[in-house]
Amino acid sequence: MTSLPQGRPPFRADHVGSLLRPPVLRQAFRDHMGKRIDDAAFAGIQDECIRSVVKMQEDVGLRVVTDGEFRRGSYWGRFVERIDGFSIKSAVFKFRDDQGHQVDFTAPYADGKLKRNKPLALDEFEFLKGITSATPKITLPAPSTMHFYRATDYAAKSAYADVKTFFDDLNRIFREEIADLAKAGCKYIQLDEVAIALLCDPNIRQQVEAEGMKPDELVDLYIDSINESVKGAPADVVFGIHMCRGNFKGHYLGAGGYESVAERFFSGANVNHFLLEYDTQRAGDFRPLRFVKGKGVVLGLISSKTPMLESLDDLKRRTEEATQFIDLDRLAISPQCGFASTVAGNPVTEADERRKLELEVAATKAIWG
Numbered sequence: 001m002t003s004l005p006q007g008r009p010p011f012r013a014d015h016v017g018s019l020l021r022p023p024v025l026r027q028a029f030r031d032h033m034g035k036r037i038d039d040a041a042f043a044g045i046q047d048e049c050i051r052s053v054v055k056m057q058e059d060v061g062l063r064v065v066t067d068g069e070f071r072r073g074s075y076w077g078r079f080v081e082r083i084d085g086f087s088i089k090s091a092v093f094k095f096r097d098d099q100g101h102q103v104d105f106t107a108p109y110a111d112g113k114l115k116r117n118k119p120l121a122l123d124e125f126e127f128l129k130g131i132t133s134a135t136p137k138i139t140l141p142a143p144s145t146m147h148f149y150r151a152t153d154y155a156a157k158s159a160y161a162d163v164k165t166f167f168d169d170l171n172r173i174f175r176e177e178i179a180d181l182a183k184a185g186c187k188y189i190q191l192d193e194v195a196i197a198l199l200c201d202p203n204i205r206q207q208v209e210a211e212g213m214k215p216d217e218l219v220d221l222y223i224d225s226i227n228e229s230v231k232g233a234p235a236d237v238v239f240g241i242h243m244c245r246g247n248f249k250g251h252y253l254g255a256g257g258y259e260s261v262a263e264r265f266f267s268g269a270n271v272n273h274f275l276l277e278y279d280t281q282r283a284g285d286f287r288p289l290r291f292v293k294g295k296g297v298v299l300g301l302i303s304s305k306t307p308m309l310e311s312l313d314d315l316k317r318r319t320e321e322a323t324q325f326i327d328l329d330r331l332a333i334s335p336q337c338g339f340a341s342t343v344a345g346n347p348v349t350e351a352d353e354r355r356k357l358e359l360e361v362a363a364t365k366a367i368w369g
Contacts, residue, residue, distance in 0.1 A: 008296035009332040012364035017139035018338030019068030061361040076141040085112035107149030144222040148195035174229035200256040242275040257284015279336035289325040300336030
């Protein structure tokens with residue numbers, strides 16, 4: 001990333017971060033958990049798989065790459081492991097699909113004071129930057145991840161008597177991590193924000209209200225936590241926020257357009273651009289993009305949840321539709337989410353994944369030249 005664009009995404013073709021773990025890596029996670037391989041053997045398998053998936057990204061024409069989140073069991077799991085004070089409990093929400101099937105999942109819970117006892121993603125970045133000439137991107141779960149999934153019971157009272165002190169500690173941990181990443185040369189950091197996207201869903205808002213909380217106050221809390229987390233970062237570090245409605249084995253958590261949070265979120269978050277889910281009608285229309293001022297948007301037009309390949313003509317048409325509300329120069333394209341927010345991955349193949357990434361690169365050439 002030789003020059004940093006102002007008011008638009010740094011790359012026309014981007015992706016959200018997680019990629020399908022190959023079978024050898026999925027087996028290695030099982031073997032490591034079962035103590036059949038040691039830490040060194042596990043890391044060696046991860047290293048080789050990361051080298052391979054980075055080459056795939058470069059081969060399809062992407063100028064920005066991730067390590068596929070291959071060192072993580074889930075997009076947030078490593079952070080619970082590496083922050084003192086966290087344990088895991090059941091989440092208060094459920095994943096679902098279009099057929100009504102529901103799946104339970106887990107969430108972070110603070111049973112002690114939070115402290116960063118080791119870097120969260122610094123080792124991921126240092127390995128990644130050493131094996132690619134493309135721009136390495138690091139993804140971090142947004143701070144709200146550690147709160148919203150159990151927002152009515154997110155911490156033991158003995159650890160945190162109120163939400164302010166909880167987020168004071170949590171935001172400090174993110175600032176420490178971001179400072180270390182920046183010092184190591186990281187220029188592109190993505191925060192994965194699920195909670196604010198879910199607070200676009202009328203049913204989830206009702207559920208939150210029934211528990212005695214105010215959805216709009218939570219939105220403001222989470223915007224503030226993002227801004228506190230990125231405060232003090234060097235000016236040459238680009239921050240993007242991925243808004244996600246949940247992604248687990250093809251299931252999702254919420255539905256609803258961005259309108260109810262758009263003005264506050266798009267204007268209030270101190271970041272360069274937003275990576276927005278727009279692959280299905282669940283995401284609503286493009287009208288909320290009218291509130292994006294002086295920032296960019298990556299349109300998540302390609303589904304990572306199904307193997308069906310979108311058409312180039314549809315991607316061109318939908319991008320043109322978005323330009324009714326935001327200038328074409330401030331747009332880019334990506335899949336709507338990662339292909340594997342957990343080790344299990346979505347119900348698509350590695351060949352499907354590659355075709356979809358190739359398609360987005362082709363689409364950006366057709367649209368922007």
